[in-house]
Amino acid sequence: METSCLLVKPGRKRFKSLVVKTVFLILGRSFHAASKLDLDIKKEIETWDEGFKFMMKVFPESPSMIVEKRKGILVYRGSKGGSADLTIIFKSIESAFLVFTAQCGTCRAFAESRVIVSGDISKAMSLVRCLNILQRYLFPLFINRFILKRPPSMPWYKQFIRAYIYLLGVPFGL
Amino acid sequence: MLPSYYEFYNPVKIISGEKALDNLPYELNRLQVTRPLIITDKGVTDAGLVKTVIRAFAESGIILGGVYDDVPSDSSVTVVNDIAGVFRRNECDGLIAVGGGSPIDTAKAVNILVSEEGDNLFQFAGHDVLRRPLKPLVVIPTTAGTGSEVTYVAVIADPSRKVKMSFTSAYLYPRLAVLDPRMTLSIPPGITAATGMDALSHAMEAVTCLQKNPISDALAMASIDLIGKNLLKVVAHGRDEEARLAMSNAACLAGAAFSNSMVGLVHSLGHAAGGVAGVPHGVAMSIFLPYVFDYNMEKTAPDLARLLLPFGGPEEYANTPPAHRARRTIELIRALRQSLYDLCQLPRTLKEAEVSRDKLEAIARTAINDGSLTFNPVEVTYDDALLLLREAYD
Known part of the structure; x- marks a missing residue:
């Protein structure tokens, strides 16, 4: 008698997937808002070519976030748009969830090989510096102290940029 | 303290010690290599080290596919293409890098071209681009420093664009590293x-x-x-x-x-x-x-x-x-x-x-x-x- 062995279809992780999709949306819109106002981010992206595209995604294909440099600022292009010049790939939805819920910093995620980079490494270093600045806006200092090696400084006038990101950038994509 | 998560990988067989080099024909046989190409530089040849390697093949029945010893100290895509041509013309089936960082990186890059059967090295640049195992590569270091005999990276210059291209892939690990004291004495x-x-x-x-x-x-x-x-x-x-x-x-x-x-x-x-x-x-x-x-x-x-x-x-x-x-x-x-x-x-x-x-x-x-x-x-x-x-x- 032949042994029967049925195919197994693993389930979904809908909640974690939703959280990661939401954070990608917040990050994409925050990149756009911050690139218009923050001088440090402006200085970083000055060296990027016009039309330079970067993508963050979770293996194998989704969710994802695509951001493009257009007319000197970063523009959020949503989750679809083909290839990019630089791609940051989370190896699993669990890795992305750890990072996006501030349980694991970006530098620790790299150190634990939870994330891989495809593309020009020097551009990736520049992008990580932008990401660190952005995280400083998005999270309070006590969380930043946990997830960043050394949180970027936050002078008083940057509170206006933070307010803009929270009130107009993230909700309306401005 | 243990990290909360880590990865470790190293598939390289290491043979080390007195007369280690003389076991190379046996190891190549194990890897099913019958016609290896030696890649090295002039300094290594002038120091007589290539002769030492060739002597290790005496009585082995293996015919060497050639010795390419023109690798410069900063290897380039032109050199890689040149060596890939030699490899194909001489119908080689494996590579032996003898030297320091430059010949080793060059051999890794040549291996990409001859295994992927391509002629444009650029298309394989970056992290994890390679998708299949490469041909057997043996490394015989003649310096004690880079550790390239057990790493998965190669860096090759592209003089036309004035950039250095980096290749990283688990498939770039050599199959064998030979540590023989004779190779570093000089x-x-x-x-x-x-x-x-x-x-x-x-x-x-x-x-x-x-x-x-x-x-x-x-x-x-x-x-x-x-x-x-x-x-x-x-x-x-x-x-x-x-x-x-x-x-x-x-x-x-x-x-x-x-x-x-x-x-x-x-x-x-x-x-x-x-x-x-x-x-x-x-x-x-x-x-x-x-x-x-x-x-x-x-x-x-x-x-x-x-x-x-x-x-x-x-x-x-x-x-x-x-x-x-x-x-x-x-x-x-x-x-x-x-x-x-x-x-x-x-x-x-x-x-x-x-x-x-x-x-x-x-x-x-x-x-x-x-x-x-x-x-x-x-x-x-x-x-x-x-x-x-x-x-x-x-």
Whole structure:
């Protein structure tokens, strides 16, 4: 008698997937808002070519976030748009969830090989510096102290940029 | 302390010791290679080392597919294409790299072209682009420093675009590394010292940087122990076979450690100083090690303290109060650099390495975009890097 062995279809992780999709949306819109106002981010992206595209995604294909440099600022292009010049790939939805819920910093995620980079490494270093600045806006200092090696400084006038990101950038994509 | 998650991989078979080279035909047979192509440089040929390799094939029945010994010190895509042509014309089925970093990286890149049957190396640049196992590659290092015989990286220059392309893939690991003391006996003291300090920097950064893990730690600590006992010996007495073999093993152990733990700021500054001012890699490592460890002290003191045991020996470790061990490790690195300067004038500062002061800004700018910086335990800005370079200048 032949042994029967049925195919197994693993389930979904809908909640974690939703959280990661939401954070990608917040990050994409925050990149756009911050690139218009923050001088440090402006200085970083000055060296990027016009039309330079970067993508963050979770293996194998989704969710994802695509951001493009257009007319000197970063523009959020949503989750679809083909290839990019630089791609940051989370190896699993669990890795992305750890990072996006501030349980694991970006530098620790790299150190634990939870994330891989495809593309020009020097551009990736520049992008990580932008990401660190952005995280400083998005999270309070006590969380930043946990997830960043050394949180970027936050002078008083940057509170206006933070307010803009929270009130107009993230909700309306401005 | 265990990291919450880590990965470790190294599939390279290592054969090491007296007459190790003579077992190469057997190993090639095991890998089903019948016509290997030797890739090396003129320095290696002139030192008579290629003859030693060829002699190992006597009575083996293997016919060598050729010896390509025109690899320059900074290998380029043109050389890679040229060698791939030789490989195809001579119907070779495996590669043997004999030399230091350049012939080894070249052989890895040639292997990409001949295995993927392509003629455009660019399309395989980057991380994890390769999708299938490559042809067997054997590495016979003739320096004890880079550890390239057990790493998965190759860097090749593209002169037309004036860039260096980096290839990283698990498929780039060689299948076999042969550590034979005969292959390193003729290295002059200056290169012996610089490559030895390169190995030391690999091992020490492996223990102190963010991607460290228990396996890389064990390999790195064993490497530091061997370097502490043998580096000065081989610089002073180059014909000491036992010490030479110990240093080859140390470099290999450090290579296996750092290709899994990665390296940090010492290498970021070193890559930048090499690219901008032409400072040889090992020399740069030797210059920057103590300055970077001072800079990283706030986060790495416990790890630096642990290094004292393999580096200084058990008596030194026991006689140093626990609170002073990290600082003592740095003092011993400085003392080693001074001894190497006394023996063979290995530069201790950027000024001694003939770097002009006006290049420091460019080095700092390049260093903060180097990928190794990701794994440094302390954040580094442009201003921090520049300050460190000024300290290391004179």
